[in-house]
Amino acid sequence: MSDNNLLHCENIHKYFGQVHALEGVDFDVGQPEVVGLVGDNGAGKSTLIKCICGIFQPTKGEIHFKGEEKEFTTPQESLQAGIESIQQDQALVEDMDIKRNFFLGREPKNSLGLLDLKEMRQASMDGLSDMGLEIRSPDVNVRELSGGQRQGIAIARALHFNFDLIILDEPTNNLSIKESKKVYEYIQQLKQNGLSAILISHAIQEVYPVSDRIVVLRNGEKIIDQDREEVEMEEVEKAIVGGEGDEDLEHLLL
Amino acid sequence: MKQLKEFSLSAGKSILTWKALSSFLSLVAVLAFFYWQVGDILFNKSIIRGSLLDLGVNWAIVAMPVAMLMISGEFDLSVGSVYALAAGGIFKLFQIGLHPLLSFVIIIVACSLIGLLHASITLKLGIPSFITTLAGMWFWRSVVNAMWSYTPTAPADAINYFDNVFGVRMGGGWFYSKFLFLIAIFVILWIVLERTPFGNSIFAAGGNFEAALARGSKPQRTKMIMFILTSTLAGFAGIVSATSAGATMTNTAMGLELYMIAAAVIGGASLTGGVGTVEGAFIGTFLLRYINTGVIQMGIESKWFQGIVGVVLLLAAVLNRNFRNKVIRRFT
Numbered sequence: 001m002s003d004n005n006l007l008h009c010e011n012i013h014k015y016f017g018q019v020h021a022l023e024g025v026d027f028d029v030g031q032p033e034v035v036g037l038v039g040d041n042g043a044g045k046s047t048l049i050k051c052i053c054g055i056f057q058p059t060k061g062e063i064h065f066k067g068e069e070k071e072f073t074t075p076q077e078s079l080q081a082g083i084e085s086i087q088q089d090q091a092l093v094e095d096m097d098i099k100r101n102f103f104l105g106r107e108p109k110n111s112l113g114l115l116d117l118k119e120m121r122q123a124s125m126d127g128l129s130d131m132g133l134e135i136r137s138p139d140v141n142v143r144e145l146s147g148g149q150r151q152g153i154a155i156a157r158a159l160h161f162n163f164d165l166i167i168l169d170e171p172t173n174n175l176s177i178k179e180s181k182k183v184y185e186y187i188q189q190l191k192q193n194g195l196s197a198i199l200i201s202h203a204i205q206e207v208y209p210v211s212d213r214i215v216v217l218r219n220g221e222k223i224i225d226q227d228r229e230e231v232e233m234e235e236v237e238k239a240i241v242g243g244e245g246d247e248d249l250e251h252l253l254l
Numbered sequence: 255m256k257q258l259k260e261f262s263l264s265a266g267k268s269i270l271t272w273k274a275l276s277s278f279l280s281l282v283a284v285l286a287f288f289y290w291q292v293g294d295i296l297f298n299k300s301i302i303r304g305s306l307l308d309l310g311v312n313w314a315i316v317a318m319p320v321a322m323l324m325i326s327g328e329f330d331l332s333v334g335s336v337y338a339l340a341a342g343g344i345f346k347l348f349q350i351g352l353h354p355l356l357s358f359v360i361i362i363v364a365c366s367l368i369g370l371l372h373a374s375i376t377l378k379l380g381i382p383s384f385i386t387t388l389a390g391m392w393f394w395r396s397v398v399n400a401m402w403s404y405t406p407t408a409p410a411d412a413i414n415y416f417d418n419v420f421g422v423r424m425g426g427g428w429f430y431s432k433f434l435f436l437i438a439i440f441v442i443l444w445i446v447l448e449r450t451p452f453g454n455s456i457f458a459a460g461g462n463f464e465a466a467l468a469r470g471s472k473p474q475r476t477k478m479i480m481f482i483l484t485s486t487l488a489g490f491a492g493i494v495s496a497t498s499a500g501a502t503m504t505n506t507a508m509g510l511e512l513y514m515i516a517a518a519v520i521g522g523a524s525l526t527g528g529v530g531t532v533e534g535a536f537i538g539t540f541l542l543r544y545i546n547t548g549v550i551q552m553g554i555e556s557k558w559f560q561g562i563v564g565v566v567l568l569l570a571a572v573l574n575r576n577f578r579n580k581v582i583r584r585f586t
Contacts, residue, residue, distance in 0.1 A: 076470050090468050093461035095528040096454075104458050105469035107451035114449045139271075 004067065006031040006164055006196050007052065007083075012061035014047050014220075021047045022058070023220040029165060029198060032191045036207030036228075037200045039217035040240055045200055048217070049167055052198075053085045054078035066164065082164035088173060091154040092142045099124045099138040102157050127156040131189050148179030155186045159193060166190060167198045172206055184210045204236045216240055270581050274534030276573035277521045280566060281541045288548040295551055296544075299427050305550075307429045308498070310543035311436045312337075313517070314536050315491040316510065318443050319484040321518035321535035325447070326473075326480045327460030327527030328383040332372065332390035333488040334510030335398065340365055340492030341406070341502035342398045348412035357412070358493060365489025366482050368394065373481035377474055383481075391511060399504050406502050416497030432494050439487070444532045456480065460527025513542055516563060520570040541566065 007029040014022040022044045029035050039045045050056040052063065054072030063070050065081055072078040075085075092101045099117070102124035108116040121138045128135055133152040135145070142150060151171060158166045171187070172180035187210045190197055199207040208214070214231055216224035216239050224231065224239050269275065288296050295301070316333050323330055340361050347357035372390050376383045420432035447453040458466035459473035466473040496502040519525070520541060521534020545566065546559050 075468065079470060085468070087464075087468070090462070090464040093458045093465050093528065095461045095524075096457050100454055100457065104454060104466065105471035107454055109451065114445070115451065115454065117449075 004031075005029060005064075006033075006066060008062075008064040009048070009052065010062045010064070012048065012051060012058045012063070014044075014051060014056060015059045021220050022051075024061070025217065025220070025222050026225075027215065027222070029196050030212075031164070032194050032196050034187060034191055034197045034199065034210055034212050036204070036211030036214045037198055037217070038202065038204050038207060038214065038236065038240060040202055042219075043217040043240075044220040045217050046169075047220075049085070049169075049198070049200060052078065053083060053167065082162070083167065084158045084161075084163040084165070085167040085169070086151075086154045086158070086171075087169045088147075088151070088171075092150055094143040095141060097139050097141050098128075098135065098145075098153060101142055101153065102127065102138075102160070106161065123160065124156075127160045128153065131156050131159070131186055133186075146179060147175045148182045151175070151183045152186050155183075155190060159190065159195065163195065165196050165198070167200065169200045170206065171199055171201075173201075202240070204233055204240065208233050208236075218242065273522045273529075274531040274537060275581075276570055276577065277534045277537040277541065279573070280520060280570050281537050281544070284541055284544055284548070284566070288544070288552070292548070292551050296548060301547060301551070303423070303427060303429055305547040306540065306543050307433055309495075310540050311430070311432050312491045312495040313510070313513065313543065314436055314539040315439060315494065316484075316488050317514045317517040317521075317535040317539040318440060318532050319480070319487045320511075320514040321521060321523050321530050321532060322443065322447055322456060323477075323480045323484045324515070324518050324523045324525070325460050325527060325530040326456045326477050327463065328376065328477055328481065329387060329515070330372070330481065330484045330488075331384065331387040331511045332368070332394055333484065333514055334507040335391045335394035336365055336368055336485050336488040337492035337495070337507040337510060338398045338502065338504065339368075339394045340489035341496035341506055342402050342504065344493050344496060345406040345408035345502065346401060348408035354412045354415040358416075361489055361493060362486060366486040368489075369482035369485025370478070372485065373478045376481070377477060387511075395508070402504050404504055406496075406504070410500075413497050413500050416493070417500065420494050421498040430498060432498060435494070440532065440536055447532050452476065452479075457528055460529075462528070513563075514539075516567050517542055519574075520567060522574050538570075 005028045009025065009027040012022050012025045012027070025044070025048060027048060037045050047056065051058045054075045054077050057071070057073060063072070065083070070081060072081070093104065096104070099120040103120050108119045110116045124138045131152060133149065133156065135149065142153070145153070155166065172183050175183065187197055187199070199211060201207045204214070208228065211228050213227050214224060214236055215222060216236055218240065224236060316337065320330055320333060343364065344357050344361045347360060348354065368390070372383070372386050375381055376386045420430065420435065422431040424431050424434070447456060455466060455471040455473065455476040458469070458471050459476045463473050492507070495506070517538030518530060518535045520538035521531055521536070523530030523534065542563060545562050549559050549562060550556050
């Protein structure tokens with residue numbers, strides 16, 4: 001991997017007591033690039049992401065972001081550096097309207113120190129329409145929106161605040177096929193704007209359509225790291241659960 | 255003509271989507287009912303000033319921060335006891351002979367520290383605020399009881415010092431000057447909740463704590479500040495009550511906490527947090543006071559007050575839940 005990668009994780013180890021959750025993982029994200037990070041439950045993908053987001057600190061190993069070595073000790077530090085993590089249930093406040101969600105934690109103020117509601121309305125609507133997301137008003141509560149629209153808002157928000165790297169956890173989970181397609185379009189938009197993304201999933205089908213590169217973790221180790229064109233979906237599927245064992249099982253069953 | 259139509263359309267929209275609409279409609283309905291029953295007896299000067307705007311002002315000062323605290327996802331069941339503690343406490347300081355103003359500052363600081371204590375136990379130890387402040391409700395009431403045998407007393411000149419500030423008849427005798435303090439507090443709290451980043455963090459803290467945390471909106475700090483503000487204003491209301499009435503008792507404001515929650519809920523607040531209004535709690539308080547005044551004037555035994563409050567609370571909750579959501583879906 002080249003030095004001018006956006007994110008460069010080298011030899012990341014993470015122990016939880018005696019449990020070796022990550023066993024020396026190298027992980028890179030280019031700029032712009034969409035990386036699909038897949039693995040079964042307990043494979044280590046969320047541990048790796050939490051190390052990148054500052055929720056965990058790696059026991060050993062280095063994280064470089066934008067060419068600088070970083071030690072994120074809190075989520076805020078990673079957020080400030082330009083990494084935004086979007087968890088479906090943690091992205092938005094349902095009982096708040098779109099404009100307030102859009103600027104939560106970063107509200108624009110007028111000269112009196114009060115919320116600049118006009119700016120909030122305008123900017124959130126612009127952000128959404130730039131992505132082709134048609135919503136009638138920025139005053140609509142998020143509760144009224146579909147899952148795909150919610151993902152769209154979270155992504156538009158990341159775009160608006162110029163994050164460099166966006167981490168999407170199971171981006172199309174619980175969404176209809178039509179809505180999933182929309183979310184893939186939003187992810188493409190991110191890339192066209194020069195941003196990078198990591199898509200996390202336990203199912204390769206979820207991330208394969210939009211990923212430039214596929215990384216597979218199993219038992220805390222990286223077992224596949226290839227451009228999408230070079231790797232078949234079936235191959236990845238087998239790797240996620242441990243291919244050989246399954247073949248034996250298939251023979252027995254057949 | 256077209257402009258007029260557009261204006262009335264947008265005005266209509268803002269009224270229909272107003273979060274405190276159901277509390278306002280309930281208030282109008284209750285006023286109309288009492289007018290029908292007893293006529294304008296309820297609308298004369300002495301009733302408005304003495305019955306409605308006296309205790310009502312003290313209550314509303316507490317109800318608004320209680321509603322905001324509920325929006326941030328927490329309860330304060332100790333407001334009645336803190337109110338009584340401030341009332342009895344300031345009389346104690348008057349007795350010792352401290353300057354009234356110094357006494358005021360000491361009590362206000364003490365009440366804010368009580369809020370800080372409740373907040374710290376709740377947030378640092380992870381105890382639900384329902385439990386923390388229920389414990390606080392009993393504990394601080396005991397402190398009041400231990401401090402006074404039954405009726406706290408204080409020198410008249412110290413009491414008058416404040417009565418000259420809060421208890422001056424104004425507006426041609428329609429209200430006491432403390433009403434102006436209430437209006438000022440209302441305006442400030444409304445702006446804080448609806449028009450500041452801090453207000454945004456109050457809604458977010460109660461609506462989705464994890465999301466607020468992830469966005470860097472500091473929900474812990476927000477809740478901490480709201481606990482402190484609630485206790486402080488409960489104490490302030492206690493001082494206003496004791497000094498403008500010239501008296502307080504050890505059982506003053508017993509049960510106030512539930513009326514405050516009722517006022518907040520009538521005003522559109524949700525028990526699960528994230529939803530509510532300051533103006534709704536304001537209106538809800540006067541609705542409760544008006545029911546109280548009304549049943550007495552109607553000659554119904556005043557024991558029916560609580561029964562009627564229960565029914566109105568339920569109606570408001572049903573209105574908020576079933577009617578409001580549909581209207582909002584239709585008009586935003």
